[in-house]
Amino acid sequence: xxxxxxxxxxxxxxxxxxxxxxxxxxxxxxxxxxxxxxxxxxxxxxxxxxxxxxxxxxxxxxxxxxxxxxxxxxxxxxxxxxxxxxxxxxxxxxxxxxxxxxxxxxxxxxxxxxxxxxxxxxxxxxxxxxxxxxxxxxxxxxxxxxxxxxxxxxxxxxxxxxxxxxxxxxxxxxxxxxxxxxxxxxxxxxxxxxxxxxxxxxxxxxxxxxxxxxxxxxxxxxxxxxxxxxxxxxxxxxxxxxxxxxxxxxxxxxxxxxxxxxxxxxxxxxxxxxxxxxxxxxxxxxxxxxxxxxxx
Amino acid sequence: xxxxxxxxxxxxxxxxxxxxxxxxxxxxxxxxxxxxxxxxxxxxxxxxxxxxxxxxxxxxxxxxxxxxxxxxxxxxxxxxxxxxxxxxxxxxxxxxxxxxxxxxxxxxxxxxxxxxxxxxxxxxxxxxxxxxxxxxxxxxxxxxxxxxxxxxxxxxxxxxxxxxxxxxxxxxxxxxxxxxxxxxxxxxxxxxxxxxxxxxxxxxxxxxxxxxxxxxxxxxxxxxxxxxxxxxxxx
Amino acid sequence: xxxxxxxxxxxxxxxxxxxxxxxxxxxxxxxxxxxxxxxxxxxxxxxxxxxxxxxxxxxxxxxxxxxxxxxxxxxxxxxxxxxxxxxxxxxxxxxxxxxxxxxxxxxxxxxxxxxxxxxxxxxxxxxxxxxxxxxxxxxxxxxxxxxxxxxxxxxxxxxxxxxxxxxxxxxxxxxxxxxxxxxxxxxxxxxxxxxxxxxxxxxxxxxxxxxxxxxxxxxxxxxxxxxxxxxxxxxxxxxxxxxxxxxxxxxxxxxxxxxxxxxxxxxxxxxxxxxxxxxxxxxxxxxxxxxxxxxxxxxxxxxxxxxxxxxxxxxxxxxxxxxxxxxxxxxxxxxxxxxxxxxx
Numbered sequence: 119x120x121x122x123x124x125x126x127x128x129x130x131x132x133x134x135x136x137x138x139x140x141x142x143x144x145x146x147x148x149x150x151x152x153x154x155x156x157x158x159x160x161x162x163x164x165x166x167x168x169x170x171x172x173x174x175x176x177x178x179x180x181x182x183x184x185x186x187x188x189x190x191x192x193x194x195x196x197x198x199x200x201x202x203x204x205x206x207x208x209x210x211x212x213x214x215x216x217x218x219x220x221x222x223x224x225x226x227x228x229x230x231x232x233x234x235x236x237x238x239x240x241x242x243x244x245x246x247x248x249x250x251x252x253x254x255x256x257x258x259x260x261x262x263x264x265x266x267x268x269x270x271x272x273x274x275x276x277x278x279x280x281x282x283x284x285x286x287x288x289x290x291x292x293x294x295x296x297x298x299x300x301x302x303x304x305x306x307x308x309x310x311x312x313x314x315x316x317x318x319x320x321x322x323x324x325x326x327x328x329x330x331x332x333x334x335x336x337x338x339x340x341x342x343x344x345x346x347x348x349x350x351x352x353x354x355x356x357x358x359x360x361x362x363x364x365x366x367x368x369x370x371x372x373x374x375x376x377x378x379x380x381x382x383x384x385x386x387x388x389x390x391x392x393x394x395x396x397x398x399x400x401x402x403x404x405x406x407x408x409x410x411x412x413x414x
Numbered sequence: 415x416x417x418x419x420x421x422x423x424x425x426x427x428x429x430x431x432x433x434x435x436x437x438x439x440x441x442x443x444x445x446x447x448x449x450x451x452x453x454x455x456x457x458x459x460x461x462x463x464x465x466x467x468x469x470x471x472x473x474x475x476x477x478x479x480x481x482x483x484x485x486x487x488x489x490x491x492x493x494x495x496x497x498x499x500x501x502x503x504x505x506x507x508x509x510x511x512x513x514x515x516x517x518x519x520x521x522x523x524x525x526x527x528x529x530x531x532x533x534x535x536x537x538x539x540x541x542x543x544x545x546x547x548x549x550x551x552x553x554x555x556x557x558x559x560x561x562x563x564x565x566x567x568x569x570x571x572x573x574x575x576x577x578x579x580x581x582x583x584x585x586x587x588x589x590x591x592x593x594x595x596x597x598x599x600x601x602x603x604x605x606x607x608x609x610x611x612x613x614x615x616x617x618x619x620x621x622x623x624x625x626x627x628x629x630x631x632x633x634x635x636x637x638x639x640x641x642x643x644x645x646x647x648x649x
Numbered sequence: 650x651x652x653x654x655x656x657x658x659x660x661x662x663x664x665x666x667x668x669x670x671x672x673x674x675x676x677x678x679x680x681x682x683x684x685x686x687x688x689x690x691x692x693x694x695x696x697x698x699x700x701x702x703x704x705x706x707x708x709x710x711x712x713x714x715x716x717x718x719x720x721x722x723x724x725x726x727x728x729x730x731x732x733x734x735x736x737x738x739x740x741x742x743x744x745x746x747x748x749x750x751x752x753x754x755x756x757x758x759x760x761x762x763x764x765x766x767x768x769x770x771x772x773x774x775x776x777x778x779x780x781x782x783x784x785x786x787x788x789x790x791x792x793x794x795x796x797x798x799x800x801x802x803x804x805x806x807x808x809x810x811x812x813x814x815x816x817x818x819x820x821x822x823x824x825x826x827x828x829x830x831x832x833x834x835x836x837x838x839x840x841x842x843x844x845x846x847x848x849x850x851x852x853x854x855x856x857x858x859x860x861x862x863x864x865x866x867x868x869x870x871x872x873x874x875x876x877x878x879x880x881x882x883x884x885x886x887x888x889x890x891x892x893x894x895x896x897x898x899x900x901x902x903x904x905x906x907x908x909x910x911x912x913x914x915x916x917x918x919x920x921x922x923x924x925x926x927x928x929x930x931x932x933x934x935x936x937x938x939x940x941x942x943x944x945x946x947x948x949x950x951x952x953x954x955x956x957x958x959x960x961x962x963x964x965x966x967x968x969x970x971x972x973x974x975x976x977x978x979x980x981x982x983x984x985x986x987x988x989x990x991x992x993x
């Protein structure tokens with residue numbers, strides 16, 4: 119029983135990171151119909167930034183959370199304005215290809231600027247302390263991860279549901295043309311979605327690096343893809359769906375490794391994408407999604 | 415108030431408007447009629463900045479609108495209620511109306527306009543916190559008009575407001591349009607239902623394959639034998 | 650018949666050029682040239698789903714892996730097999746298949762895999778299809794990395810014979826171009842393009858939409874498998890990373906540069922984007938900055954999407970034939986040209 123609970127806790131901790139990534143993907147996809155393949159690479163940049171903060175003697179460690187969040191938020195906006203904005207109105211495929219290009223660009227500028235070699239990522243001591251609650255072993259980082267996701271989720275849903283920009287975001291994701299026509303500055307709305315989503319990706323970078331203790335320029339691509347899977351499971355366009363989808367994916371992935379014989383663990387990625395196909399075929403709108411027809 | 419001169423618009427290589435000129439004076443209701451693909455919707459979409467003209471001029475109260483994005487056009491005092499209504503079905507009715515006032519900063523004015531809309535469309539008032547997608551077609555049209563009015567426009571562009579609605583509802587919509595004029599809103603109306611539209615409007619233009627084929631006071635147009643056969647379904 | 654003349658002339662020219670290259674170039678340049686032929690196979694075939702039916706697949710490398718591993722296991726010399734693959738079933742353990750047959754077998758296996766895969770993923774379109782096909786690639790990578798008894802996991806299969814000569818890679822390139830051209834400029838091709846432009850309208854006109862998309866997907870997978878085998882026998886080894894997402898990405902770039910929906914565009918794109926990375930890698934070595942080449946390529950791709958989305962050729966074709974008289978240009982990409990106008 120303890121083992122099951124332990125796996126569940128680990129799954130939720132991993133799922134929280136997927137959730138943070140998935141929120142950004144789902145917001146952007148909702149409005150622009152763009153799978154931002156570069157989203158995971160923004161997470162990677164966030165991880166590197168966190169490493170810089172932690173490694174520096176001059177910056178307070180507390181900022182290891184804040185700096186990646188803020189800087190990557192801005193970086194996301196920059197990517198949007200330079201690479202995606204010129205493609206407004208272009209076919210979906212053009213945006214998709216561009217985002218692949220951006221992903222490669224970010225990876226290789228990291229390779230060029232730093233090194234292709236993985237480097238270790240050391241968390242500050244207090245975050246690695248672990249303790250037991252009811253037989254489950256958790257680290258401070260796990261707690262921080264779960265806590266941040268809950269807080270951010272609440273904050274974000276207040277923002278989306280109550281604020282003027284949030285309202286405009288929902289309108290834009292339902293019908294971009296109509297939103298533009300009634301005088302919403304959709305570029306602001308899209309920019310806001312990128313800033314928010316990328317900021318969360320930057321934060322996820324710190325958490326991911328802390329969890330695995332190692333960072334490299336290509337670390338972001340697969341988590342990015344998996345986060346998209348999470349967003350699809352939850353129902354693309356829905357923030358609540360992204361969070362729930364992320365949690366489901368995290369728990370399923372950890373469960374797959376934890377409860378099946380070890381020779382299967384190499385197939386965990388295969389399992390994740392198998393899950394994606396299953397969801398797409400059985401319930402293409404995910405758990406909380408609305409059909410594309412309804413949003414037309 | 416609105417002056418369009420020699421407007422040319424193309425979709426790729428296909429010309430949709432080939433030198434359209436029309437004008438709307440303050441306080442008028444002007445109708446544009448014409449068959450499918452005549453360029454009616456294209457004209458409205460070009461005025462509101464969705465499409466960019468190849469050539470020609472559009473001036474509103476003496477200032478050019480060409481090259482302005484929709485948002486700026488709305489700020490100038492023109493509101494476009496699009497064909498197919500395009501309300502936000504997953505947002506509440508109140509949210510839809512508030513979004514119409516997206517560019518306004520005067521919260522007191524917005525609040526009082528919101529009340530005015532609920533007065534004008536009591537069906538919306540009763541259901542203000544419901545999803546707009548649950549409204550019937552006629553109610554959605556009223557919401558779409560209400561949303562356009564929330565930006566406090568001086569000129570309202572209405573694209574096929576009666577499309578797909580039951581005759582009784584159509585009556586109501588046209589009554590709303592007449593009321594609006596009395597409240598000082600100038601209206602440029604595009605309609606398939608030419609008969610009804612001509613009855614409530616002051617002047618009318620007939621578009622055919624991207625050109626103005628005919629224009630004049632609405633009551634004269636109503637009597638025009640050619641027009642009657644082509645657009646009014648009477649012979 | 651008159652159409653055949655310039656094509657034949659082109660073939661003769663190609664053979665002459667290849668013979669000349671074969672004699673005069675050193676092994677480094679020969680390898681690059683051979684790679685060019687392989688990339689032509691890959692790009693032209695990826696054009697079928699991605700350019701013609703509008704199903705944007707990112708899983709080309711997955712089918713390459715299937716074909717590559719299959720052919721590698723078949724051609725591997727007995728000595729190597731005894732050493733490396735001890736757990737194979739006896740009949741496989743004791744057979745060595747000639748390269749051409751192994752390559753076709755690789756292609757066929759890839760096509761066979763594409764059938765069930767296509768039945769599933771082609772129920773999706775757009776972005777969902779793109780992600781599902783990346784998913785396929787990740788699944789195949791997972792299998793290649795973990796199925797030790799056949800693939801030897803991350804160590805891969807080494808000691809293959811360098812069967813892929815210039816003649817094989819360009820021979821297959823010509824076959825691929827021929828097949829794809831015949832498919833693209835036929836009633837089947839018009840069906841594909843009509844699906845890309847508007848699936849609903851195509852279905853209304855009686856095009857069997859799903860079947861057409863599936864056929865395009867499977868044929869594309871066949872040539873991907875062939876390309877996988879050619880690549881394996883050029884570098885004489887296969888590992889999971891031989892068929893990583895990088896390969897898919899490079900082929901996508903070739904496709905985009907050439908113009909999606911143009912067969913000759915794919916050829917041009919493949920040629921250019923085989924040469925450019927080589928030049929860039931030289932530059933990289935000179936600058937001593939790893940990543941420069943990939944960075945420039947990624948940047949160029951973005952610039953292409955922003956400034957010349959349709960690629961160099963768009964959906965047009967480059968044809969020598971046009972210069973040989975008016976009749977020669979009859980196989981036109983214009984969808985309905987050969988249909989006789991009917992009064993409606």
